[in-house]
Amino acid sequence: MESLYFLIPIALLFCIVAIKLLLWAIDNGQYDDLDKEAWRVLVDEEAPAPPPEKETEEPPR
Amino acid sequence: MADAQATTDPTPCFHCGEPLNGEDRFAVEINGVSKPMCCPGCQAVASLIAGSGMAGFYDQRSAYNERPEQLIAAPAESFAPYDDPQLAQLFLRREADQQWHASLLIGGMTCAACTWLIEHTVQRLPGVASANVNLQQGRLDVRFDRDQLPCSALFTAVAALGYRVQPFEANARREQLALDYRQDLRRLAVAGIGMMQVGMFGVALHAGDIQGIASEYQGLLRWVSLIVASFVVIFSARPFFQSAWQHLKQGALVMDLPVALAIGLAWVASGWATLSGTGQVYFDSIVMFTFLLLLARFIELRSRRRDNGNWLDAQSQLPVTVTLQKENQWVQVPRLQIQADDRLLVTAGSVFPADGKILVGASAAREDAFSGEHLPRDIAPGDSVFAGTVNIESAVEISSYGTYADTRLAALQRSTESGRQGKPRLAGLADRLASRFVAIVLLVTAATAVFWSQVDPERALWISLSVLVVSCPCALALATPAALANAAAALRNAGILVHGDNALEALARTNHLIFDKTGTLTHGDLTVAKVIAISGQDAAEALALAGSLQQYSNHPIAEAFSDVDGKRQVESADYRIGAGISGVINGVTYRTGSVEFCRELCPALPQPPTISDYWIALVSEVAPIAWISLNDPVRESAAAVIQWGNAQGLTIELLTGDSSGQGPLLAEQLGISEVRAGQTPEDKLAHVSQLQTAGAVVTMVGDGLNDAPVLGRADTSIAMANAADLTRAQADLVMVDADLQIIPIAFRKARQCRRVILQNFAWALSYNACAIPLAASGYIAPWAAAVGMSLSSLLVVGNSLRLNRPVR
Numbered sequence: 001m002e003s004l005y006f007l008i009p010i011a012l013l014f015c016i017v018a019i020k021l022l023l024w025a026i027d028n029g030q031y032d033d034l035d036k037e038a039w040r041v042l043v044d045e046e047a048p049a050p051p052p053e054k055e056t057e058e059p060p061r
Numbered sequence: 062m063a064d065a066q067a068t069t070d071p072t073p074c075f076h077c078g079e080p081l082n083g084e085d086r087f088a089v090e091i092n093g094v095s096k097p098m099c100c101p102g103c104q105a106v107a108s109l110i111a112g113s114g115m116a117g118f119y120d121q122r123s124a125y126n127e128r129p130e131q132l133i134a135a136p137a138e139s140f141a142p143y144d145d146p147q148l149a150q151l152f153l154r155r156e157a158d159q160q161w162h163a164s165l166l167i168g169g170m171t172c173a174a175c176t177w178l179i180e181h182t183v184q185r186l187p188g189v190a191s192a193n194v195n196l197q198q199g200r201l202d203v204r205f206d207r208d209q210l211p212c213s214a215l216f217t218a219v220a221a222l223g224y225r226v227q228p229f230e231a232n233a234r235r236e237q238l239a240l241d242y243r244q245d246l247r248r249l250a251v252a253g254i255g256m257m258q259v260g261m262f263g264v265a266l267h268a269g270d271i272q273g274i275a276s277e278y279q280g281l282l283r284w285v286s287l288i289v290a291s292f293v294v295i296f297s298a299r300p301f302f303q304s305a306w307q308h309l310k311q312g313a314l315v316m317d318l319p320v321a322l323a324i325g326l327a328w329v330a331s332g333w334a335t336l337s338g339t340g341q342v343y344f345d346s347i348v349m350f351t352f353l354l355l356l357a358r359f360i361e362l363r364s365r366r367r368d369n370g371n372w373l374d375a376q377s378q379l380p381v382t383v384t385l386q387k388e389n390q391w392v393q394v395p396r397l398q399i400q401a402d403d404r405l406l407v408t409a410g411s412v413f414p415a416d417g418k419i420l421v422g423a424s425a426a427r428e429d430a431f432s433g434e435h436l437p438r439d440i441a442p443g444d445s446v447f448a449g450t451v452n453i454e455s456a457v458e459i460s461s462y463g464t465y466a467d468t469r470l471a472a473l474q475r476s477t478e479s480g481r482q483g484k485p486r487l488a489g490l491a492d493r494l495a496s497r498f499v500a501i502v503l504l505v506t507a508a509t510a511v512f513w514s515q516v517d518p519e520r521a522l523w524i525s526l527s528v529l530v531v532s533c534p535c536a537l538a539l540a541t542p543a544a545l546a547n548a549a550a551a552l553r554n555a556g557i558l559v560h561g562d563n564a565l566e567a568l569a570r571t572n573h574l575i576f577d578k579t580g581t582l583t584h585g586d587l588t589v590a591k592v593i594a595i596s597g598q599d600a601a602e603a604l605a606l607a608g609s610l611q612q613y614s615n616h617p618i619a620e621a622f623s624d625v626d627g628k629r630q631v632e633s634a635d636y637r638i639g640a641g642i643s644g645v646i647n648g649v650t651y652r653t654g655s656v657e658f659c660r661e662l663c664p665a666l667p668q669p670p671t672i673s674d675y676w677i678a679l680v681s682e683v684a685p686i687a688w689i690s691l692n693d694p695v696r697e698s699a700a701a702v703i704q705w706g707n708a709q710g711l712t713i714e715l716l717t718g719d720s721s722g723q724g725p726l727l728a729e730q731l732g733i734s735e736v737r738a739g740q741t742p743e744d745k746l747a748h749v750s751q752l753q754t755a756g757a758v759v760t761m762v763g764d765g766l767n768d769a770p771v772l773g774r775a776d777t778s779i780a781m782a783n784a785a786d787l788t789r790a791q792a793d794l795v796m797v798d799a800d801l802q803i804i805p806i807a808f809r810k811a812r813q814c815r816r817v818i819l820q821n822f823a824w825a826l827s828y829n830a831c832a833i834p835l836a837a838s839g840y841i842a843p844w845a846a847a848v849g850m851s852l853s854s855l856l857v858v859g860n861s862l863r864l865n866r867p868v869r
Contacts, residue, residue: 001275001278005281008282011261012258012285015254015289018254019250022250023250023251026246026247031246032195032197032239032242033195033198034363035196036194036195036196039123039174040177043177
């Protein structure tokens with residue numbers, strides 16, 4: 001049972017990392033729009049066909 | 062998805078979902094199938110979407126689009142002023158060389174698919190690096206190269222898709238809301254992860270309690286639980302302590318007080334148990350309670366903040382730029398630069414940008430914003446005009462009285478804000494219960510402590526503490542937010558959005574239901590009601606003649622004739638402002654318009670048939686032809702809703718700015734007992750405050766700008782679908798469609814919600830009533846407290862979920 005002294009701190013470390021990551025994601029604005037993202041993950045991302053008169057798409061950055 | 066929501070009308074407009082009224086003049090081919098459209102606006106937008114390969118949008122959307130009115134009102138040139146560097150500062154930021162960031166506020170997004178459409182359309186524009194739409198805030202962020210793409214092109218591209226677009230100006234309140242939202246989410250995240258971690262330790266500790274555990278490991282598990290739980294209490298549970306303390310300072314006992322007491326005392330007791338190595342710890346209950354309560358409140362708040370237009374104010378409908386005379390030259394300047402005595406040019410069809418006096422020109426001003434009346438007021442040199450009203454007939458030059466702050470519109474906005482502040486705070490059911498709850502729990506705890514100190518002094522402290530923990534008002538505190546969030550979700554699906562803080566509780570307790578007239582009980586547009594032919598003339602023929610002449614007017618009356626069939630060729634048509642139209646049809650001169658104007662041509666014209674209706678005459682040079690009466694038709698659903706209200710025992714009132722005889726007439730027709738006509742926005746506000754002082758709980762239904770103050774003041778308020786921006790922002794509930802039938806539905810749901818809240822309370826209290834005696838007699842172990850708390854909370858949430866069922 002001595003392993004507890006080793007495993008529990010590791011669990012706490014994971015906990016801290018998870019909180020850090022989540023807080024980073026929130027501050028990064030990734031949860032600002034729950035409605036849109038909830039809808040977007042379900043859509044088969046199918047980029048709309050470019051209009052005929054345009055030759056090149058702008059490269060996304 | 063879009064087809065599934067086709068309502069009662071067999072084939073609505075494919076784009077906006079409004080009924081076609083049997084007309085099929087417009088259509089657009091989408092994915093090879095011709096789809097009907099209701100108007101040129103929808104047709105233009107739909108063909109643009111289909112033409113640019115975005116037709117997939119229609120398969121993905123879950124709600125109809127808004128009818129694109131701005132497209133006709135705002136041509137591409139109107140966005141040109143946004144290229145002006147000074148104006149662009151409002152919404153543009155330089156991020157790097159060649160890289161600019163613009164934020165636009167977008168109105169009319171009805172579902173998430175709209176974000177897809179806008180993002181992809183904007184991303185295709187030359188020079189755009191990225192485009193991101195935030196649906197919750199109605200905001201578009203674009204990074205682009207200004208040399209390749211002028212700002213106005215961004216506005217034009219979005220407007221062409223049928224959305225309303227304006228600069229997203231930084232605004233302290235809005236920034237604060239966004240910050241609060243993230244802070245809530247942070248607290249929730251920390252509480253969630255903390256709950257899982259402490260819960261794991263908790264299971265080990267509970268198992269140890271039952272099976273036996275070495276005190277060494279028990280101490281270790283308690284210590285790590287203490288560390289994590291302390292972090293959760295200090296970081297996540299802070300709002301409960303803050304709110305309880307703030308209200309306590311003002312002498313108010315709110316639900317947050319028992320919550321803060323339970324969390325605080327349980328934490329202190331468990332901490333002491335850990336330090337001293339005695340007694341019992343309740344860390345798992347503490348963090349679970351914190352998480353569940355934060356979650357319920359977050360969901361409830363989010364359901365109300367969704368599509369909330371609370372950043373809109375009265376200024377948002379004024380033009381961005383104005384034509385101003387500088388050194389004998391007309392120049393375009395941003396509206397904010399207007400000073401007193403500036404000379405401004407206001408074209409026909411545009412909104413007056415400032416209060417002022419007419420210098421040159423005569424026209425008519427539609428002032429429904431202030432009076433609720435749809436017939437315009439004639440204006441001539443020397444008359445005053447007001448910002449926010451519409452110049453209808455011809456261009457005029459005005460001399461401004463001052464800046465925006467001096468206008469009547471700004472005064473209306475201020476009175477709206479003061480109305481809002483005066484809004485009575487109906488103490489929520491939960492808060493009223495909270496004070497008694499706290500008193501009872503403290504009394505029982507004290508009694509327990511006294512009793513056990515006589516019987517068994519060693520156990521007295523721990524048993525009294527277990528009473529406090531077991532009485533933890535988790536289910537009690539969850540009861541309200543869980544029910545409100547579910548009721549709001551159901552109402553949203555039924556077609557009414559809930560924004561207000563206490564809207565549903567106030568709605569359930571309403572005993573006064575007050576309606577505005579124009580645009581609320583009526584459609585707000587003039588239509589031809591009756592045609593009375595004079596001396597052997599043909600009525601249908603008369604209507605066709607009048608309709609032919611009315612084509613040459615842009616007065617609102619002319620719109621009533623836009624659907625008339627059989628229009629003739631008119632020669633030398635002449636429109637006289639404030640009087641009527643004359644013209645020659647088949648060699649005969651005709652006039653239509655006011656009595657005086659028509660008598661000039663045909664003195665034989667008799668008096669109008671009645672006084673109360675609004676009549677216009679039609680005469681030829683030979684003889685009088687007909688009287689045509691115009692009215693604003695009552696909404697089909699109005700009578701049924703009034704009848705329902707009367708049957709429910711609500712006092713129904715009509716409060717209208719219209720001073721003509723129409724108000725009382727309409728009230729009589731619909732069965733409304735109390736009418737007040739000719740009310741200014743201030744009168745309406747005063748009347749409602751007076752009712753509230755007398756103890757009434759008032760629900761106000763309105764649409765106009767003039768209703769905004771009273772909507773802010775009423776205990777709860779409902780804005781019509783087509784209401785002015787400021788009015789929508791003030792209202793607690795906003796309708797999605799113009800159907801008044803939603804009002805009884807909202808009332809039923811609100812009452813159902815109140816019943817569910819009461820059931821939740823009954824359950825939570827009876828749970829406490831059973832658990833507290835057990836705890837007081839020393840029978841409840843920490844694991845039993847944790848299980849009991851979760852089960853009673855689950856039951857409350859489950860009961861609240863029943864509200865989510867669709868409303869009938």
